[in-house]
Amino acid sequence: MSDFTPPITPIENETVEMTDPETQSLIAASKVEGTAVYDESGEKLGTIHDVMIEKTSGKVAYAVLSFGGFLGLGSDYYPIPWSVLSYSTKEEGYVVAIQRDRFKGAPSYASAENSGWMEHGYTRRIDDYYGTAIARGR
Amino acid sequence: MSDFTPPITPIENETVEMTDPETQSLIAASKVEGTAVYDESGEKLGTIHDVMIEKTSGKVAYAVLSFGGFLGLGSDYYPIPWSVLSYSTKEEGYVVAIQRDRFKGAPSYASAENSGWMEHGYTRRIDDYYGTAIARGR
Numbered sequence: 031m032s033d034f035t036p037p038i039t040p041i042e043n044e045t046v047e048m049t050d051p052e053t054q055s056l057i058a059a060s061k062v063e064g065t066a067v068y069d070e071s072g073e074k075l076g077t078i079h080d081v082m083i084e085k086t087s088g089k090v091a092y093a094v095l096s097f098g099g100f101l102g103l104g105s106d107y108y109p110i111p112w113s114v115l116s117y118s119t120k121e122e123g124y125v126v127a128i129q130r131d132r133f134k135g136a137p138s139y140a141s142a143e144n145s146g147w148m149e150h151g152y153t154r155r156i157d158d159y160y161g162t163a164i165a166r167g168r
Numbered sequence: 169m170s171d172f173t174p175p176i177t178p179i180e181n182e183t184v185e186m187t188d189p190e191t192q193s194l195i196a197a198s199k200v201e202g203t204a205v206y207d208e209s210g211e212k213l214g215t216i217h218d219v220m221i222e223k224t225s226g227k228v229a230y231a232v233l234s235f236g237g238f239l240g241l242g243s244d245y246y247p248i249p250w251s252v253l254s255y256s257t258k259e260e261g262y263v264v265a266i267q268r269d270r271f272k273g274a275p276s277y278a279s280a281e282n283s284g285w286m287e288h289g290y291t292r293r294i295d296d297y298y299g300t301a302i303a304r305g306r
Contacts, residue, residue: 051285056220056229059197082194083219088228088250090221091194112226147189 066123067095067115074123075130079107082147092156093124097133107145108138111162128160136160204261205233205253212261213268217245220285230294231262235271245283246276249300266298274298 050061059081067075079096083089093115095108115124137156139145146152156162188199197219205213217234221227231253233246253262275294277283284290294300 050218051220051280051283053285053291055223056285056291057223058232059219059221059228060201062221063198080188081197081221082189083197083200083228085193085195085255090197090226090228094196117223142189145189147191147194152191153194 062093066121068118068121068123068125069129070125070127072121073130075126075128075133076108078124081112082109092153106138106140107142108133108136109147109156110136111157111160113162114160200231204259205231206256206259206261206263207267208263208265210259211268213264213266213271214246216262219250220247230291244276244278245280246271246274247285247294248274249295249298251300252298 050058052058052061062078062081065078067078069075076095076097078093080094081090082092082094084091090112092109093112095110096106097108110126110128114126114128116126117123118125136159137146137152146155188196190196190199200216200219203216205216207213214233214235216231218232219228220230220232222229228250230247231250233248234244235246248264248266252264252266254264255261256263274297275284275290284293
């Protein structure tokens, strides 16, 4: 996977996923889910399992990455601040300036049933871990 | 359905949907999908099929309502500005200040494959229809 090759058939991919709408400026949440996430070297880290929306502002605050055991880590779900993701049209996926080693020890959970979202201070832990606490004004 | 009775067992409902995380301030996109939408009299209009996220701002811009033939209208999917939805903890769903008759003639599509999202000016049509164009600064 380290020799990352950009997909050759982007138009075919678009056709397959047409059921989840996407325009130049908008994307369906259902299409975001399942989208690949790469590090900056083009290595695939995992996929987006879900996004967490702030009820009051309507802003997507966190993405939940699913590694599916790919990293050989114990947990499958890693919430990261939405702001650290950028979409790459070239790679047809999201890119994060985070290397895979950085996810060791990051806030995570093994199953959605045992997620940490209900814990006091969980979002602050995520923000602190990825250095986005200041950016989010906390 | 016009004699709307609030659910008596909110705690049981919560337990059933635990797999999609929700906190006081955050909700998973996968949990928003399928959530009921009521008018202000408490009548159920349909459910949220999907949400459309603005790629640049990360803001949820539109919700796609699914009526599932409930209204007896030809189309199943009605995109509405996210800003017209408010969440009601009492009704455990979203409430819109829109009556069902107002959806006749609203922008809509019969299937996701034939959605209008790719049409030029489609979002403006939605904003104009629900009177949110000015609020969105267009």
